[in-house]
Amino acid sequence: MRSHLLNDTTAESYRRSVTEGVERVARKLTTARGPFTGVTPAELAPAVDAVDLDRPLGDASAALDELEDVYLRDAVYFHHPRYLAHLNCPVVIPAVLGEAVLSAVNSSLDTWDQSAGGTLIERKLIDWTTGRIGLGPLADGVFTSGGTQSNLQALLLAREETGTTDLTKLRIFSSECSHFSVQKSAQLLGLGRDAVVSVPVDRNKRMQSVVLAAELEACRAEGLIPMAIVATAGTTDFGSIDPLPEIANLAAEYGAWMHVDAAYGCGLLASRTRRGLLDGIERADSVTVDYHKSFFQPVSSSAVLVRDGATLRHATYHADYLNPRRTLAEKIPNQVDKSLQTTRRFDALKLWMTLRVMGADGIGELFDEVCALAREGFELLAADPRYDVVVEPQLSTLVYRYVPGTAASPEDVDRANLHARKALFASGEAVVAGTEVDGRQYLKFTLLNPETTAADIAAVLDLIAGHAEQYLGENLVHA
């Protein structure tokens, strides 16, 4: 069994094994005809069930053959130009190279004595990101597992900075379109059920700062504490960016921590033409960025950044065996002092390789391309009588609904849109997402693949209309 350990004696087997895996994936990439095969859980489950985990196959080739049947053949492929659903990006090759290196070396970024250069690389990328945001000389941060964790950590710091122990008094303000991790965080942080005040959005799905101001005033009048305002720079559903300068003014006026959830919109930090959309982000107390959304990085790659690095102390605990207090005095850079995690992947290496090979402009250009594509898609939808489109995109998301030319109730139209999404998924020809707007069913494209063209969008809209029409034809006749 020792032959399976990665060490000085097995370097050749490592090379062969990993190369074989890479070959299989490369073949998949070149042969996948659509983003998905349309397999159902019932069809796939027997193959997975049939695997006896107590009877190993013994060699990598056989395990890869088996993997073909239980995973690779039917995986959902984000690199395909007709994968248009969630906030998943195709990944850039330098980052995949970084992933291969980091998993083999397997550094853990909690302490210097488990990572050495990895720690310095992560710190440099944190400084690079805070510099791009403009958070100032005291800024700091840490890589996390994703936007959910970044938001949780930011709100933990915000809670601690209030200095209050009466958690029932704390309020968080975020738009009705903010990510549900804000609510989850509030619960995990022990705040009351009413802690998150949902602020309505305008017709462009941006937080209404006038209502925010009124809510803050009401909060103050009731003797409650405005713990944090969460502004979203790129809402999950619409890609809308809340009015950051106005929110920053209100945060300053009411003494609230300003957190910007830029999990999606962070790609603008690398854009040479659209960076202005984030104006005001530099006034935040904390920022979430998901490199695994708009920096074309493999999952996971995210960070939480703070204006005042000293606030990260709220996540600091000392263990004699790991990061004893004396290491602070010795100025040993232990990233665990800033993190909610202990053992932690060297995800920063992926971004490092990306910046060293492509540069930030390269990433920014890719993100600019998908934002430009969304604009083209919007024009297609706006001119198409079969569709109702919700808002002009600020980033790369389009939310729309098939509307038939013939009379049909809103409920039937809901069902037709739901059916079209499912039928498309089952066909494997394209994958789109769905959401609700004002209680009605809508469909969604999240465009993150620069290889997707306007022609792809037009073709997918035709497919959706075909499925929806067929549904209405069959169901309205029999009604």
Ligand SMILES: Cc1ncc(COP(=O)(O)O)c(C=O)c1O
């Ligand atoms: C605006 C926003 N914030 C936070 C998150 C959560 O990020 P993650 O899925 O990386 O935890 C998402 C995910 O889609 C998001 O869109």
